[in-house]
Amino acid sequence: MANPITERNILIRVLKNPNLMENLGVGEWNELLREAKISNLAGRLSADAEHIGIKEKLPLKVQNIFKSYDYSSRSSQRMIRWEMNRVKRALVGEDYKVILLKGAAYIAKELKCTRGRLSVDLDILVEKNKIDFAEDKFLRHGWEHHVENDYDQKFYREYSHELPPLVHPDRQISIDVHHSILPVTSRVYPDMTKLVDAAVPSVGGFYTFSNVDIVLHSVVHLWQDGEVRSSLRNLLEQHDMFEEFGKDQKFWDALVPRAVELGFTRALYYALRYCKMIMGTNIPARVMKNIDQYAPNGLIRILMDWMVPGVISPTLGSTGLSRWLSMNGLYIRSHWLRMPPFMLAKHLSTKMIMRIKGEA
Amino acid sequence: MKVLSKFHKNKLAAFDDEELDTKLSTSGAQLEIGPFTVNVKLEFKNIRDEFIKIYREYPFYNDPVIHDNYIHIYGRNFYRKYMRPQAFVDVGMNEEFIPLPASMGMVSLEMGLNWQVASACKQYLMFHAGVVAKDGVGLIMPAASGSGKSTLAAGLSYRGWQLHSDEFGLLDLESEELVPYPRAVSLKNESIPVMKNWVAQSHENHLDYFTEEFEGTPKGTICYMRPTTQSINAMHERTKPNIVILPIFDPASKPEIRPITKTMAFFRTVMSSANYGDIGADAFHAISNLIDNARVCEIVYPTLDDAVKLVEEFVGDGNG
Numbered sequence: 001m002a003n004p005i006t007e008r009n010i011l012i013r014v015l016k017n018p019n020l021m022e023n024l025g026v027g028e029w030n031e032l033l034r035e036a037k038i039s040n041l042a043g044r045l046s047a048d049a050e051h052i053g054i055k056e057k058l059p060l061k062v063q064n065i066f067k068s069y070d071y072s073s074r075s076s077q078r079m080i081r082w083e084m085n086r087v088k089r090a091l092v093g094e095d096y097k098v099i100l101l102k103g104a105a106y107i108a109k110e111l112k113c114t115r116g117r118l119s120v121d122l123d124i125l126v127e128k129n130k131i132d133f134a135e136d137k138f139l140r141h142g143w144e145h146h147v148e149n150d151y152d153q154k155f156y157r158e159y160s161h162e163l164p165p166l167v168h169p170d171r172q173i174s175i176d177v178h179h180s181i182l183p184v185t186s187r188v189y190p191d192m193t194k195l196v197d198a199a200v201p202s203v204g205g206f207y208t209f210s211n212v213d214i215v216l217h218s219v220v221h222l223w224q225d226g227e228v229r230s231s232l233r234n235l236l237e238q239h240d241m242f243e244e245f246g247k248d249q250k251f252w253d254a255l256v257p258r259a260v261e262l263g264f265t266r267a268l269y270y271a272l273r274y275c276k277m278i279m280g281t282n283i284p285a286r287v288m289k290n291i292d293q294y295a296p297n298g299l300i301r302i303l304m305d306w307m308v309p310g311v312i313s314p315t316l317g318s319t320g321l322s323r324w325l326s327m328n329g330l331y332i333r334s335h336w337l338r339m340p341p342f343m344l345a346k347h348l349s350t351k352m353i354m355r356i357k358g359e360a
Numbered sequence: 361m362k363v364l365s366k367f368h369k370n371k372l373a374a375f376d377d378e379e380l381d382t383k384l385s386t387s388g389a390q391l392e393i394g395p396f397t398v399n400v401k402l403e404f405k406n407i408r409d410e411f412i413k414i415y416r417e418y419p420f421y422n423d424p425v426i427h428d429n430y431i432h433i434y435g436r437n438f439y440r441k442y443m444r445p446q447a448f449v450d451v452g453m454n455e456e457f458i459p460l461p462a463s464m465g466m467v468s469l470e471m472g473l474n475w476q477v478a479s480a481c482k483q484y485l486m487f488h489a490g491v492v493a494k495d496g497v498g499l500i501m502p503a504a505s506g507s508g509k510s511t512l513a514a515g516l517s518y519r520g521w522q523l524h525s526d527e528f529g530l531l532d533l534e535s536e537e538l539v540p541y542p543r544a545v546s547l548k549n550e551s552i553p554v555m556k557n558w559v560a561q562s563h564e565n566h567l568d569y570f571t572e573e574f575e576g577t578p579k580g581t582i583c584y585m586r587p588t589t590q591s592i593n594a595m596h597e598r599t600k601p602n603i604v605i606l607p608i609f610d611p612a613s614k615p616e617i618r619p620i621t622k623t624m625a626f627f628r629t630v631m632s633s634a635n636y637g638d639i640g641a642d643a644f645h646a647i648s649n650l651i652d653n654a655r656v657c658e659i660v661y662p663t664l665d666d667a668v669k670l671v672e673e674f675v676g677d678g679n680g
Contacts, residue, residue: 071635071640075482075637075639
């Protein structure tokens with residue numbers, strides 16, 4: 001089921017098989033480094049080379065370049081950990097769960113996908129009835145709102161699933177405080193109490209979702225709520241987690257039923273399909289068979305198979321009209337899934353008018 | 361030249377202007393500046409001409425090598441290429457620059473190169489400082505923009521010092537040596553006539569060392585100056601840092617050398633370092649060692665001539 005477009009791509013080939021780095025020519029290195037920088041994956045290549053013990057065999061120029069990315073990923077993760085420490089001081093210790101999401105959760109759990117990863121924001125989640133309380137705590141402890149303009153502030157509060165981003169002026173980490181993992185306007189709206197109840201204790205008094213829920217969150221974020229284009233890094237993190245958590249058969253047993261319970265089956269279908277197609281992920285046949293019943297109709301499947309591999313990396317695939325159609329097709333799709341049509345039209349036109357007036 | 365890898369064994373080429381122009385407009389010219397190699401592609405003839413004027417003495421690789429970066433300046437479409445030419449900059453890092461008119465393309469190029477180093481260089485400890493070297497003396501002059509450090513570093517380089525950089529001082533964290541990165545010197549506003557006059561005092565055809573003056577850029581009038589041939593040829597010669605001078609330009613002052621504590625010098629050097637926080641503990645140790653082993657002072661000066669005399673005086677005191 002491998003895809004011919006992604007199969008040719010040097011970055012994807014090396015991510016799948018880091019040993020290839022031992023025998024690359026000059027032109028291949030330049031192409032690989034260019035793509036890796038654009039996809040924010042240069043640090044990952046360095047970590048992979050280190051992990052399989054071939055770093056010293058690489059050209060000295062490459063070792064020198066990798067050294068820079070090693071410092072970047074280490075420092076970004078150090079900053080996230082420090083910010084967690086500050087958040088803990090401001091927020092944790094009350095009688096409610098503060099749940100680390102995305103990169104912060106991966107860092108707290110020291111997952112494989114944090115290897116060489118650049119993390120720039122901190123995402124946390126509290127239950128909706130605690131969101132005002134949490135915001136008040138942050139503001140009292142010196143964090144400030146990053147978004148000043150009234151429309152954006154109002155939009156966040158009424159329709160989004162998170163507070164407007166908070167930033168402490170001494171540190172440049174943006175914190176997103178969520179009460180849900182999807183916008184309240186989204187087509188699929190999960191029962192958040194199910195996710196919060198299943199959350200497990202982690203470092204420093206924080207919680208994380210259960211392993212299955214961590215994966216499903218990443219999956220809905222990319223395939224339901226987010227943009228598919230230029231998201232190779234997110235696809236890779238899903239691939240990593242399927243491989244890492246998947247060593248335990250119980251993970252696979254729980255995955256599809258949990259997706260059914262939360263309403264995430266379509267997103268999970270895409271994640272499993274494209275991880276396998278593009279990254280060659282090991283997924284048990286029974287899981288693939290089980291998720292197949294949630295596939296979209298044939299036409300949509302053909303469209304997605306045509307669009308996704310061509311835009312998953314910013315440098316991939318076709319050029320010209322077909323690329324434009326793929327990129328914009330997936331952009332409109334992501335917004336379509338986020339909010340009802342009338343609201344979408346109103347939102348996009350308001351943003352456009354603000355841009356024309358130079359307010360945004 | 362230090363051989364970096366099997367890919368770097370190929371000869372550096374001495375291209376003539378015409379060959380360089382062809383390279384720049386096709387596959388790119390592989391320019392080496394100190395520890396970095398960048399592939400430069402320029403679609404506009406006027407930018408190539410300015411580039412060649414400044415960089416013609418630099419080493420260029422003939423056979424393909426692994427690049428640290430690439431920079432590509434182009435017109436986005438027919439209208440932006442020929443009708444109202446505008447220089448778009450691609451630095452391969454997912455960043456978008458506000459395009460400038462193509463007539464200011466050299467400014468876009470230099471800013472793009474600055475941005476690449478400022479944002480992505482963590483393998484060397486970086487100081488926002490003028491750095492020069494002579495006879496085993498490695499001199500760091502950390503300072504904020506507008507303190508005259510660029511002019512001072514450039515001024516010293518046209519009086520026998522080797523220019524490492526007028527604003528990106530680099531330190532190798534393992535050998536603790538200063539790594540030269542002699543880019544074109546960026547002169548702004550009042551410093552332009554000062555430097556033109558300065559170079560004219562010691563060099564014939566002094567205008568050959570400068571680009572045209574670009575007026576109305578986001579930073580006012582900008583002019584680029586070529587480093588001395590000696591500085592370009594010495595771009596792989598590293599020096600241990602042993603003097604730190606904090607320069608203060610004040611037109612109303614009396615020239616003066618002021619003592620400062622090592623603690624103050626330490627903090628000012630840390631503050632000048634753009635990637636200190638990213639490098640972390642290694643950076644702390646490197647700057648601690650650097651300051652432990654360096655003589656430090658502050659100089660206040662009203663003119664470039666005074667500044668150069670004060671620097672020479674302070675450096676000479678240590679040797680005599």
